[in-house]
Amino acid sequence: MAHQLVLKKPLAFFDLETTGINITRDRIIEISIVKALPTGGEEVRTRRVNPEMPIPGESSMIHGIYDEDVKDCPTFKQIAKNLAVFLEGCDLAGFNSNRFDVPLLVEEFLRVGVDFDLKNRRLIDAQRIFHMMEPRNLSAAYKFYCGKELVGAHGAEADALATYEVLNAQVSHYQNVEVKDAKGNATIPIVNDMDALHKLTASNHVDLAGRMVYNEAGEEVFNFGKNNGKRVEDVLKNEPSFYDWIMKGEFPLDTKRKLTEIRLRTLTQR
Known part of the structure; x- marks a missing residue:
């Protein structure tokens, strides 16, 4: 399609599907690039990639890509040089790209020894513009769902009352509305039931700070540092000094309490 962007050099819109969201550990499994040209046209290139690791x-x-789908695809190392040539002289654009896609892409290039310099590239993140121009805060939600301006925003009582009205309106607005996930399966996520809304909106954090989270199997794992991704029980058994380090460190009391609960549970299981 013809675009209306004023471009002095090509602008490469790109999106990644990956094995996860850890910049250093996870790998690309699909990359799609739409290169908008100064002449008004575009070039599109999409490749699936063998990440050389299991896809969780x-x-x-989320993305509907499984190990079987990429087992015969080239590795990133095999496509890196051609990809760098395709992106040569391009600025980069994406959605939340400055926080995730760009860092992960650069990490992949560095890992295979391909020079991919950002010094002379402009980085444009459409999500930043979206959030700037269409705020996703309580005042915006109150106006959208309740049709009223929030008077006294950031006052505790006004915010609490507005949140009460917003949730009430959300349940009324979305109850029994079907949505489809990435695989096309239809679900009805919003129902007037607090257990269901809790499951929908609660995080997978074990502690409030998110230093520990639940993995796919429902097990507590560490979410930071050298033991990132390791089961908390295993670390406590094999490296008891790590518990002492956390208890003496500047970690939230809630984190220390939850870790102690897991430690006591582990000791009673022996």
């Missing part, structure tokens, strides 16, 4: 089930549930 929770990631496959």
Whole structure:
């Protein structure tokens, strides 16, 4: 399609599907690039990539790509040089790209020894513009769902009352509305039931700070540092000094409490 962007050099819109969201550990499994040209046209290139590691089930549930789908695809190392040539002289654009896609792409290039310099590239993130121009805060939600301006925003009582009205309106607005997930399966996520809304909106954090999270199997794993991704029980058994380090460190009391609960549970299981 013809675009209306004023371009002095090509602008490459790109999106990644990956094994996960850890910039250093996870790998690209699909990359799609739409190169908008100064002349008004575009070039599109999409490639699937063998990540040389298993794709976690929770990631496959989001993007619908499984190990079997990429086992015969080229590795990133095999496509890196051609990809760098395709992106040569391009600025980069995406959605949440400055926080995730760009860092992960650069990491992949560095890992295989291909020079991919950002110094002379403009980085444009459409999500930043979206959030700037269409705020997703309580005042915006109150106006959208309740049709009123929030007077006294950031006052505790006004915000609490507005949130009460917003949730009430959300349940009324979305109850029994079907949505489809990435695989095309229809679900009805919003129902007037607090257990269901809790499951929908609660995080997978074990502690409030998210230093520990639940993995796909429902097990507590660490979510930071050298033990990132390791089961908390295993670390406590094999490296008891790590518990002492956390208890003496500047970690939230809630994190220390939850870790102690897991430690006590582990000790009683022996």
